Amino acid sequence: MSLSKVDMLLHHHPRAVMLTGLxxxxxxxxxxxxxxxxxxxxxRLKGPLGWFVALMLTAFGRETVSTAEYDKAATQERWLETPVERRGTRPVTGWHCVPHRQTNRLPSDEMAKRLDAIFEKHAAANPTLVQTIVSPHEKNVLAMVIHSDVPSPHKDAVQGLREIGHIHRIDHSMHIILSPADSKTAIDLGWAERHPLSGVNPFFPFPNNYLPSNYLLVYAPRDKAELDVVERILVASIGYMTGSRSVA
Structure with a gap:
């Protein structure tokens, strides 16, 4: 098309030309x-409509690895003994904040099975503290939650819908809630990152049902040493969320 014809189109149909270009x-x-x-x-978000919702929510997400806010928390109690620094760079997570998943550095099938077994082991070993139900957040995986006989020990438990954590089947990362001090340790040492919507303005998009700022994604373990650390992080989460110092 000649420049004169382009000029003519722009002159007579500017909106149509702009929309076509966009x-x-x-x-x-x-x-x-x-x-x-x-x-x-x-x-839980399915099909084109679910994708559109995820697209909109992602616009309200925030960065996931700063930790200064945890120094200002009202409590500095710890349940996690300081682990070693995780080797290598952090896994890449998806562009969308929902679902929040890692997309590389995935575990072997054997390591994934061992993590599942550890999750089940601690759920069974603490029957008066926790129970398993369908995740209040994910709606399609089993989650460990505070036992119905145990009162919520703090605001994080209430905001987190009393869910301690769950494993994502596609990548075997976990979402869990740690104490503020333990969250700082886990993030600073490369074991976890915050959910992009954690601590986001409570009035949008979910009034009275927003994630606490220490709702974390724990990266999937790649070997036995990493599995041991992830298990310790899970136990620390059970302790914090139930207010117990006697987690089996």
Missing amino acids: AAVGVPWLLNNYRQFRALGQT
Whole structure:
């Protein structure tokens, strides 16, 4: 098309030309973004509508690895003995904040099975402290929650819907809640990151049902040494969320 014809189109149909240009750029990006969303695995947000909701929520997410806010917490109690620093760089997480998943450095099938067994072991070993139900957050995986006979010991437990943690089947990362001091340790040493929506303004998007700022993604373990640390993090989460110092 000659420059004179382009000029004529811009002059007579500027809106149509602009919209066509935006569509040419935007549609491929949106299609690719939808494929990325689908690749993150099963989630409570399903199909194109779920993707659109995830797209909107991601606009309100925040960075996930700063820890200065935990120094200001009212309590500095610890349940986690300081682990070694996690080797290597952090795994990459998906562009979307919901679902919040890692996309590389995934564990072997054997390591994934061992993590499942550890999760089940601690659920069974603490029957007066915890129980397992469908995750109040994910809606499609089993979660460890505070036992119905145990009162919520703090605001984090209430905001976190009394859920201690769950394992994501696609990558075997975990979402858990740690004490503020333990959250700082786990993030600073490379074992975890915050959920992008944790601590976000309570009035949007979920009034009275927002994630506490210490709602963390714990990266999937790649070997026995990392599995041992992840197990200690899980035990610390059980202790903090139930207010117990006697977790088996």
